[in-house]
Amino acid sequence: MWLISLIIITLTAALVLFGTRSAGKLASARKTETHMDILRQSERELILRAQLYGINEAMSYVQTLDPLIQEQFYIYNNNNDEIMSTFKAKKPFWIVQNRKTISNHNNEFYDRWGNYFRLEIEDVLNMPIWFSLSYSGYALRTFISLFISAIAAYFLAYQMCNSILAIAATVREVKNGNMFAKISGTFMENKDEVGQLAHSINHMIESIRDMRSNEQQLLSDVAHDLRSPLARQKLALNFISKKEVQFNPLKLNEFIERAEIENERLNDLISEVLIYLRAENSNTSISLSPISLNQILSEVIEDAAFEAHPQNKVIHCNLQEDIIILGIYPKLIRAFENVVRNAVFHTPMNTTITINIDNSDSHIVRIDIIDQGDGVPENKVHLLTRPFFRSDSSRGTVNGGYGLGLPICQAIINEHLGSLAIANIDPHGLKVSISLNKKK
Ligand SMILES: Nc1ncnc2c1ncn2[C@@H]1O[C@H](COP(=O)(O)OP(=O)(O)OP(=O)(O)O)[C@@H](O)[C@H]1O
Ligand SMILES: [Mg+2]
Structure with a gap:
């Protein structure tokens, strides 16, 4: 135009x-x-x-x-x-x-x-x-010549006004709550500025719609996960209030313990949700400081080995020269800890979890955490970083987790301007790759 x-x-x-x-x-x-x-x-x-x-x-x-x-x-x-x-x-x-x-x-x-x-x-x-x-x-x-340009200018202005009116009408619809509104018209085929603006606005509406549906999903998942412990806690308290239980110290203790466990679970869940929301909304311009990758991995491996040892699961890592990365120490510990603990949980007894460090790139270091478990159904791999997703569809607490570990890990890695990739490996197992920026 x-x-x-x-x-x-x-x-x-x-x-x-x-x-x-x-x-x-x-x-x-x-x-x-x-x-x-x-x-x-x-x-x-x-x-x-x-x-x-x-x-x-x-x-x-x-x-x-x-x-x-x-x-x-x-x-x-x-x-x-x-x-x-x-x-x-x-x-x-x-x-x-x-x-x-x-x-x-x-x-x-x-x-x-x-x-x-x-x-x-x-x-x-x-x-x-x-x-x-x-x-x-x-x-x-x-x-x-002035007459010709006036006519041409009129048609240009007419076309432009029509496109802008179509855009304004859609924006009004979105404002009134119709998130499925979409700008359409022949002018969308033009590669000019107005056409580009209309395409960008359509993309923006789609993103806002996705964000809204993600938030709603998160809210309903939180509500769902809060409901079960709350119901169990209520049940336990009901029992405690019964006379026959009050006169039976063994039963009474059992229900008090149950109520405490459920209370703790509620507390944990709320803290995890808060950690996730904080990591998600964190500003990426945070000041990252140089830290030793060896120190982070040693700490995480030591803690995870404590859990792995009784089941004869071994963690092997090719730690060599120290690599200095840019990050926030406690946040990176949390991110690695979740991935390594997931691997420990899912790898069968008597098998090894391998942690590979690829330091071949001058700017980025990649850490692969590989287990020998069953992996995740291929069509669900992309859902692993979605809050509250657990690949066992029962949403049961098989591992006692909330399905917030990987989303928190993803948010932390994003905050560090790094990347997280998850893939099944042959013949079986899951590989989680975390890439982080090295100190220059
Ligand atoms: N190494 C793995 N092998 C197979 N499945 C895995 C592995 N790691 C994660 N998963 C699947 O992904 C789901 C989400 O993992 P995530 O770490 O986010 O949550 P969680 O471990 O269930 O709970 P938590 O919030 O305590 O971490 C798990 O429930 C599990 O089904
Ligand atoms: Mg986990």
Whole structure:
């Protein structure tokens, strides 16, 4: 669109400039002393030739003159008819009329045969610039070019207004709560700025819709996960309030313990949700400081080995030279801890969890945590970082987790401007790869 507007404006400007400049040049050429001299000399010559050889010879002489001079000569007979108009006849009528009105120079003469003639010479010295323009038809050209650009500008503006109105209507719909509103129209096919803006707004509406549905999903998942421990706690408290339980210390203790466990679970769940929300909404411009990757991994492996050892699960890591990365120590501990503990939980007894460090890139270090478990159904791998997702569809607490470990890990890695990739491996097992920026 901007290209078309530019072409129209340039063409119009060029035409107007050309017209004005040419007309201006013409007018100033006519105002020079030399031109006036030639004019006077030609006038004398014309009358002389008429007197010596007759009016026809005089007119033939005029036609040998410079067109600029010819244009200024008007010869009338005794009936006041203009008799020399071969050159001027080509001009549009209003220009001829204009010329006559400004003639101020009178010259009457008789030719060789005594016929009366009157010679009028146009005076251009006092010609205003607007008249100079109309003088040679440049005003017409300028007017036509302005007219064309006005029509083109009208159509451009009309098209643009229509597209903008369509965009505004959709934005209004979104504001009124219709998140399925979408901008449509033929203008969307254009690659111009308005088309691009409409596509961007459509993408933005889609993103907001996704964000809203994610939030709703999170809310319903939190509610769902809160409901079960709350129900169990209520049940336990109900039992505690019963007389037969109160008189049975063993039962009473059992229900009190149950109520405490459920209470703790509620507390844990709420803390995990808060940690996730904080990590998700954290500002990525946090100041990351240099930390030792070896130190983080050693700490995480030591803690995880404590859990793995009784089941004869081994954690093997190719820690060598120390790599300094940019990060926040406690947050990275939390991220790695969850992935390594997941691996320990899912790998079968008597197997090994391998932690591989790829330090071949000069800017990024990649840490792969690989277990020998069953992995995750291929169509669910992309859901692992979604809050409250657990690949066992029962949503039961098989491992006692909330399904918030990997989403928190993803949020922390995002915060560190790194990346998290999860994939099943052959013949079985899950590989979680975490990439982080090294200190330069
Ligand atoms: N190494 C793995 N092998 C197989 N499945 C896994 C593995 N790691 C994670 N998963 C699946 O992904 C789900 C989500 O993992 P995530 O760490 O987010 O939550 P969680 O471990 O269930 O609970 P928590 O919030 O305590 O971490 C797990 O419930 C499990 O089904
Ligand atoms: Mg976990």
